[in-house]
Amino acid sequence: MMLKLKNKMLFWLLSCTIAANAQTAPYTLKREITGVQTNWHSLVLPNPMYQKLKPGFEDLRIFGVNGKDTVEVPYLLKQRGDQVSTQEIAFKQLNQSNANQVYYYTFQPSAATVINQINLNFKQENFDWKVNLEGSNDNQSWFTIVKDYRILSIKNQYTDYHFTRLNFPDAKYSYFRLAVKSNTQPELLATKILKADTVKGVFQNIKYQSYNIKNDAEHKETVIDINLTDPVPVSQLSLNAQSDFDFYRPFKIEYVTDSFKTDQGIRYNYMELYTGTISSLEKPVFTFPNTITSKLKITIQNNDNKPLRLSGLALKGNVYELIARFDDPKLPYALYYGNEKATAPSYEIDKFENKIPAGLSSLTIGEEQQNPAYTVKITKPLFENKAWLWVLMAVIIVLLGWFSFKMLRN
Template structure:
C-alpha cells in the first residue's frame, strides 16, 4: 500500500525537473514572489508552473494566479471647446473652456506645419480674467526629413484644476493648430525591482554611423524599464532600438545571439531617456542608436528595472507539505476556476517563502539517446556496408 501511495504521488510530479519547497503556509490565501534564479529553468511563458501538496497518500494540485505587477495607466479624455484664437507681438494665443472647473495634466497638440521649434506657455483661470502659470518656456519641436520624422508636442504638467486653459506660442510664423486633445492620465505604479548588469559595452560604428551598446545581465530576469545616461554638448534627436537576446549559438567567431525587438523610438535632449516596454525575461540587451552624420553621444551607464512576478495561491488544506514544480517543456498552461472569482480574493495577503531550487527526485522522463553516440560505431557500420557491396560486386563481375 505504501509503495502504491509513493507511485501515485510521483505520477503527478514526475514530469517536472525542478522543485522548491514552500514553507510558512498557515492560512488559505497567500502570496509568493518568484525568485530570480527560477527564470532560467522555467518556461518563458510559465506554462509549467505547478504547486502540489502531499500528505501521506494524498497528492493535490493547488490553484494559483500569476500576477505581473506592472504599471496601470488610465487616460481619460476631457471635453473642452476652443473659444478664442488671438495674437499680439508676444505670440499666438489659444483659449479652451470646459463647462466647469476640471482637473487635467496633459494636452496633445497637433499642427499642420512639419518643421518647427517653438516655446509654449500654459496658464489656467477660473474666470478668464486672472491667469495662473502652469508651464513656462516649454519647448515643442517637429522635424521631418529623409532621416527623421520626429514630433514632441505633448504638454505634461502636474494636476491642474481650472475652467479655462490658455496656450501661448512664441513663433515667427502663425501656427496652424489642427487639434488639441486635453486629458487626465492616472498611473498606478507597479512593483519594480532593480536589475543588475555585468557589462556595459559601448561601440561606435563609423561605417554604419551608429552606436551599439551591449548589456549583459547577471541572470535571466524580467526587464521592463531602461534609462540611459546620454549626454551631448548640443541638442539631439536620434532613432533608438532596444532588442533582447532570444537564443545563442556557437560559430567560428565565438558565441552569437539572435535578437527580438523590445522598443523602437527616439532618444532626444527634449525628453528623458527613459523607456518602458513589455516585461521580458532575458539575460542580454542590445541598444542601437542611429547617429547619421552626427557625433556619437556620450553614454556611460544604464539603469534597468523589471516588474515583479507574484503568485497568489489558495491552499485548501494548510496541513499538507507543499512545493513549487517547474521545468517541463511540454507543459501547457493550467486552467483554474479562481481566475473567474478574483474579486473574492482578500486584498491583504501574507507572503510566504519559496525555498532553494533542487532536482526533483521524482523526475523520471528519460531522454531518448541516439543509437550510435560514438562515431567509431558509424565508421564500423560504413566499413561493413562497403565490404558487403564490394563482395557482391566482385561476385557479379566474376560470373
C-alpha cells in the same frame, strides 16, 4: 499473523507514495514553500527560476501532499507593471488671438475638473516653439501652470520626431489658456485635454555583468552590448546621455533569442524590443513589454552627428507574482517546474479575481533542488547483450551461404 500485518502496512505505504508521486513525477525541479497559514497568499518568483521555466511559465505548478493524494493549488500569475488610465476631457475653444508674435488659444472644459496633460497637433511639420499654459476661474485673472515649455517637430529623410504633449501637475480651473511663441502663425489642427492616472507597478533593479560601447563610424551608429548576470525579466531602460547641444537620435533596443557557434566565435540572434527616439527634450527612460533575456543590444543612429556621451545605464524589470489559494494550509507545499511536455494550467480563480482579498502575505520559497519523484521513461535497446548481435550475424551468414549454394547448384 504479525508478518502479514507488516507486509500489508508496507504495501499501503508504498501505494500511497506511488500515488502521491504520480502528479509530481514529470517535473525535474522543486522548491519548498514555507509560511502557509491561511487560504490566500502571494509568492514572488526568484530570479534564478526564470532560466529553468518554459516560455509563458507553462510548466509551473504548486503541489501539496496529503497522504496518498496530491493536491494541486490554483494560482494567478501577475505581472506588476505600471497601470495607466487616461480620461479625455470634453471642452470647447472660446477664442484665438495673437500679439507680439505670441498666439493665444483659450479652452473651457465642459466641467471644472482636474487635468494634467494636453496633446497638440499642428499642421506644420518642422518647428521649435516655446509655450506657456495658464489657468483661470473667471477668464480674467490668470495663473501660470507651465512656462517656456518646449515643443518640437522634425521631419526629414532621417527622422520623423514629434514632441507636442504638455505634461504638468494636476490642475483644476474653469479656463485654460495656451500661449505659443512663434515667428509664424501656428496652425492648430486638434487638441486633446486629458487626465492621466498611473498606479505604479512593482519593479526590481536588474544587475548586469558589463556593458560595452562601440562607436561605429562606418555605419554612423553607436552600439551598446549589455550582458546580464542571469536571464531575468526586463521592462525599463534608463540611459545617461549627454551632448553639448540639443539632440534627437532614432534608436532601438533588441534582445537575444538564441545563439550559435561559428569559426569566428559565438553569434547571437536578436529580436526587436523597442524603437523610438532618445532626445534632450525628454527623460531618457524607456518602457517596453516585460521580456526575459540575458543580453540586450542598443543601437543609436547618429547619422552625421557626433556620438553622444554615454556615462551609464540602469535596468529594471517588473516582478512576477503568484497569487495562490491553499485549501488546506496544514499540508506541505512546493513549487514544481522543469517539465518540457507541460501545457499551461487552466484554473477557475481567474474568473473570480474580484473576490480575492487584498493585502496578501508573501510566502518564502526555498532553494532549488532535484525532485526525488522525477522519473524518466527509458526506451531500452532491442539487444542489450552483444551475444545476441553475434547470433544474429551468424544466422544471416548461414542464410546467405545457403542461398548462394542453391544458386550455384542450379
